[in-house]
Amino acid sequence: MEGPEGLGRKQACLAMLLHFLDTYQGLLQEEEGAGRIIKDLYLLIMKDESLYQDLREDTLRLHQLVETVELKIPEESQPPSKQVKPLFRHFRRIDSCLQTRVAFRGSDEIFCRVYMPDHSYVTIRSRLSASVQDILGSVTEKLQYSEEPAGREDSLILVAVASSGEKVLLQPTEDCVFTTLGINSHLFACTRDSFEALVPLPEEIQVSPGDTEIHRGEPEDVANHLTAFHWELFRCVHELEFVDYVFHGERGRRETANLELLLQRCSEVTHWVATEVLLCEAPGKRAQLLKKFIKIAAICKQNQDLLSFYAVVMGLDNAAVSRLRLTWEKLPGKFKNLFRKFENLTDPCRNHKSYREVISKMKPPVIPFVPLILKDLTFLHEGSKTLVDGLVNIEKLHSVAEKVRTVRKYRSQPLCLDMEASPHHLQTKAYVRQFQVIDNQNLLFELSYKLEANSQ
Numbered sequence: 001m002e003g004p005e006g007l008g009r010k011q012a013c014l015a016m017l018l019h020f021l022d023t024y025q026g027l028l029q030e031e032e033g034a035g036r037i038i039k040d041l042y043l044l045i046m047k048d049e050s051l052y053q054d055l056r057e058d059t060l061r062l063h064q065l066v067e068t069v070e071l072k073i074p075e076e077s078q079p080p081s082k083q084v085k086p087l088f089r090h091f092r093r094i095d096s097c098l099q100t101r102v103a104f105r106g107s108d109e110i111f112c113r114v115y116m117p118d119h120s121y122v123t124i125r126s127r128l129s130a131s132v133q134d135i136l137g138s139v140t141e142k143l144q145y146s147e148e149p150a151g152r153e154d155s156l157i158l159v160a161v162a163s164s165g166e167k168v169l170l171q172p173t174e175d176c177v178f179t180t181l182g183i184n185s186h187l188f189a190c191t192r193d194s195f196e197a198l199v200p201l202p203e204e205i206q207v208s209p210g211d212t213e214i215h216r217g218e219p220e221d222v223a224n225h226l227t228a229f230h231w232e233l234f235r236c237v238h239e240l241e242f243v244d245y246v247f248h249g250e251r252g253r254r255e256t257a258n259l260e261l262l263l264q265r266c267s268e269v270t271h272w273v274a275t276e277v278l279l280c281e282a283p284g285k286r287a288q289l290l291k292k293f294i295k296i297a298a299i300c301k302q303n304q305d306l307l308s309f310y311a312v313v314m315g316l317d318n319a320a321v322s323r324l325r326l327t328w329e330k331l332p333g334k335f336k337n338l339f340r341k342f343e344n345l346t347d348p349c350r351n352h353k354s355y356r357e358v359i360s361k362m363k364p365p366v367i368p369f370v371p372l373i374l375k376d377l378t379f380l381h382e383g384s385k386t387l388v389d390g391l392v393n394i395e396k397l398h399s400v401a402e403k404v405r406t407v408r409k410y411r412s413q414p415l416c417l418d419m420e421a422s423p424h425h426l427q428t429k430a431y432v433r434q435f436q437v438i439d440n441q442n443l444l445f446e447l448s449y450k451l452e453a454n455s456q
Contacts, residue, residue, distance in 0.1 A: 010045075014058045017041060021062070023240070101229075103236040104128055104179075104257040112178060114139050114158075114187045117194045119201060128257055131175040132158045139189045159188045159195065163204035164440045167195065179260040183268050183439040204440075213431035214276050215285075217424060219292050223299035224419050225432040226269070226308045227367065231415045233262045234307070234367050239404045246377040262370055266311050271437040273315025277324075278438075278447040283455055287330035290316065294335050297342055303417065305367040306359060313342045320444040326455045364413040368406075376403055 045059055106129030113121045114135065122142040126135055136156050160168045160177070163184035170177055181187070184204045214222065241259040273293055280286040293312055300308040315321070316339065322328075328336070345354050352372060359368060377400060384396045419425075438444055 011058065014045060014062065017045075018058065018062060101232040101236055103238070104261070106176065106255055106257065110178065112187070114189050115161075115201070117188065117190045117197055126178075128178055129176050130178075131173060132170045132177060133172040134175075135177070135187070136172075136189060155191055156189050157192055157195065159190065159198060160185050161188050161198050161200055162440075163200045163438070164442065165200055167198055169195070176257070179257045179264075183264060183271060183437060208279075212276065212279075212436075213424075213427060214289070214292070215280075217428045217431070219295035220299055221419075221424070221428050222432060223296045223303065223305075223308070224417050225429050226296070227300060227303040227305040228415070228417055228419070229433050230262075230265065230305060230307050230367050231365070233258070233265055234370075235411060237262055237370075237407075239407050242373060242377055242404055242407065243400065246374060246381050259370075262307075266307055266370065267439070268435055268437055269308060269311035270315040270318070271439045272435040273312055274318040274321050274444055275436075275438045277316075277321050277327075278444055278451065281451065281454070283327055283330065286324070286327045286451075290327065290331055291335050294339050294342070298338065301342075301345075304362050304365065306355070306369045307367045309342075310346055310369045313339075313346050317343065317346075318444065320441070320448040323448060324451060326452075364410055365415045366410040368410055373403065373407065 045062065106127065108128045109125055110128050111123055111125055113123050115121045122139055124135065124138040124142060126138055130138075136158055140156060158170045158177075160170060160181055162168075162182050177187070184200075186201060186204075188198050190198060236258040238255075238258065241256045245256045245259055277286060277289055277293070280289050293316055297309050297312040297316075300306075300312065331339075345358060347354060355369065355372070359366065380396065380399050380403065384393060386393055386396060438447075
């Protein structure tokens with residue numbers, strides 16, 4: 001179609017493609033079908049550029065975006081070799097945990113350990129989105145290379161074992177299992193005969209009280225490092241991961257690795273607070289630790305890091321911690337009152353009214369309590385159908401888009417924290433980024449009962 005009307009339609013089509021590319025960017029590397037469609041559109045638009053001079057500015061921007069998402073058009077070439085990344089939490093190496101976090105993609109290659117029933121392990125190199133079948137293939141290859149007994153390889157199954165002893169048999173077709181593991185869960189490869197004999201790793205079920213970095217660090221340093229790290233993790237989450245997480249169900253998510261890791265981190269911080277309090281045996285010192293955690297929560301709130309704030313408050317509200325009556329009685333009245341205010345702020349009554357009022361007054365940068373965003377999206381998704389009488393429910397999709405846009409708004413300004421390079425700066429940073437926690441609630445209660453008995 002030629003003339004002004006034809007030009008207008010082509011510009012509208014080009015504008016939509018530019019917006020699509022700008023929104024998805026790196027995620028398009030994971031979708032071969034999307035790459036082919038964009039390639040075809042790109043070639044058609046480049047032909048039209050010679051006929052419509054007014055399209056030149058937009059086609060230049062299109063070319064830049066296509067290069068940004070690495071959809072190379074002119075010729076097929078081998079992709080550059082990717083850096084292999086240690087999987088979050090499963091390798092406690094100081095050099096890797098101190099590095100700035102970058103976003104994970106399904107095609108990224110990672111190192112991860114897969115354990116045997118005797119707690120020996122093999123380290124495999126795999127795609128983050130690898131299926132159970134692919135992981136077992138890599139394990140089998142490693143076992144053969146190590147000249148392990150042949151019987152160990154026959155009919156291997158993959159099992160996720162939690163620190164509580166709970167075992168989940170993973171099906172061969174399941175994928176993206178790495179990022180769905182619990183805090184202290186690990187992958188085990190074994191034969192079906194060995195399934196019942198699987199037990200957690202010794203370090204996950206044995207705890208030893210003692211002074212950790214939390215007793216030496218200043219509340220402000222710990223809180224600022226929490227905020228800085230959670231900002232890195234939050235920045236890695238693409239807005240579309242929220243949609244994928246809610247719309248595609250627990251076992252249908254393909255590109256939600258960064259969101260999964262952020263949610264795990266929130267749970268990890270909650271268990272960290274409970275762990276540190278319950279591993280502190282001296283009542284007076286334990287009361288000082290409660291006071292320190294309340295200070296950390298206050299500073300996180302001041303930093304507009306509501307994710308850390310929520311996680312710390314929930315950790316102090318853990319039943320195994322809140323039942324320590326004699327410890328809480330040692331807390332000064334000022335801190336008791338402050339903690340009550342924090343509990344009111346995190347109260348879910350009236351659809352988290354207090355929290356919503358506070359965050360609505362904050363200006364970017366903000367780290368929101370991410371689980372609540374997912375709760376709102378789930379309500380929107382399950383509350384109305386996506387298709388009504390065969391037509392797309394535009395009103396529903398607009399509501400979803402509006403909720404997801406708030407994520408971009410929270411990150412629209414850079415985070416600037418005044419973090420002085422103190423003598424313990426690197427130790428605190430490493431400590432905050434790789435907590436050792438107990439996520440077994442039964443074990444936390446055992447510690448709580450023991451502390452209570454010793455206090456009487």
